[in-house]
Amino acid sequence: MEKVSVIVPVFNAGIYLKQCLDSILDQTYQNIELILVNDGSTDGSASVCEAYRQKDSRVKLVNKAIGGGGVGAARNTALPLVSGDYVLFVDNDDWLEPNHIEYLYQSLKETDADIAVVNFTQFMEETNSFAFHLQAQDYFRQIFSPQEWFKKEYESRFSISQCFTVPWCKLYKAALLDGIVYPEDEKVEDDYTTWKIYLKAERIVYSNTSLYYHRKRQTSVTKTVEISSVFPLKSIEERIAVLSLIGFDIEPELRAYRWRLNLHKDFYLKTGRMQDYQKCMQKISILEKWKR
CATH class of the missing domain: 3.90.550.10 (Spore Coat Polysaccharide Biosynthesis Protein SpsA; Chain A)
Known part of the structure; x- marks a missing residue:
């Protein structure tokens, strides 16, 4: 055994x-x-x-x-x-x-x-x-x-x-x-x-x-712990990078990433973390421009 x-x-x-x-x-x-x-x-x-x-x-x-x-x-x-x-x-x-x-x-x-x-x-x-x-x-x-x-x-x-x-x-x-x-x-x-x-x-x-x-x-x-730690952005950004480099389908990750961005945006606005809120808004606006 x-x-x-x-x-x-x-x-x-x-x-x-x-x-x-x-x-x-x-x-x-x-x-x-x-x-x-x-x-x-x-x-x-x-x-x-x-x-x-x-x-x-x-x-x-x-x-x-x-x-x-x-x-x-x-x-x-x-x-x-x-x-x-x-x-x-x-x-x-x-x-x-x-x-x-x-x-x-x-x-x-x-x-x-x-x-x-x-x-x-x-x-x-x-x-x-x-x-x-x-x-x-x-x-x-x-x-x-x-x-x-x-x-x-x-x-x-x-x-x-x-x-x-x-x-x-x-x-x-x-x-x-x-x-x-x-x-x-x-x-x-x-x-x-x-x-x-x-x-x-x-x-x-x-x-x-x-x-x-x-x-x-x-x-x-x-x-x-706060919701931003339960569903972190850094981990999914790393996952998208690695999976795209090895040729995996990243569409499900991109949908999840958009969901997490909005989750973080709402959390940061609610808790007054305005610089983090602005960073999320910047990424969301770029995704919306390029329809991702």
Whole structure:
């Protein structure tokens, strides 16, 4: 059995951490290493991580001397420690179905793919309820080239757009992460990074089944940061540049870019950031002149 390296950035995960770690260590696929990067937690998460390290030899623990680097910095710390053939990311307050890793691994092997992707179920912390967007009859499995997979990037049905963007609910061949650097100066880092890993792959297999539980809390990053950070302009500008250079269809990106420009424009005007507002207006006026 090949080894799977599971990376979990940890920061003040509180009561959710044990459920997360148990769901990983109790997987039906047991040949794993669990790399925990404790980013200066002050709520007891560090002691939980240390307890798991002591009781399970598969657990590696890094306690960062200077915390507050964010999820991107934690992932960058973990990647050089990977000794597995494959890499899986899990957020520290989420949890997995028991066969999550086994299913992804078998999908890769059966299809000779480089990345396997599954869907997720959202758990709403405030109401203690699940938001299901898949039913049994919605299941399908499909193999994509990177060009074909990018056509799914903005598909809202079954939340495929979110599946495309997030780093979790995926199993990557470890070699694809060579040279990948997560931004450490951005509040939301996945929009800058995940798409680059797809471009290093040859085949991507997607299964429309839910095997990951994503917890939504009022303190979640996407709930607490400003909208301009959740849908950044810089990341999509970089994506348009790279995709156009390698000959991909960029029309969906251009439509998304216009949408983000208007989103930023309205946000900057509302919050009084007039210089940023004017920059958006300048770009919008150029696009309108040239009908893009």
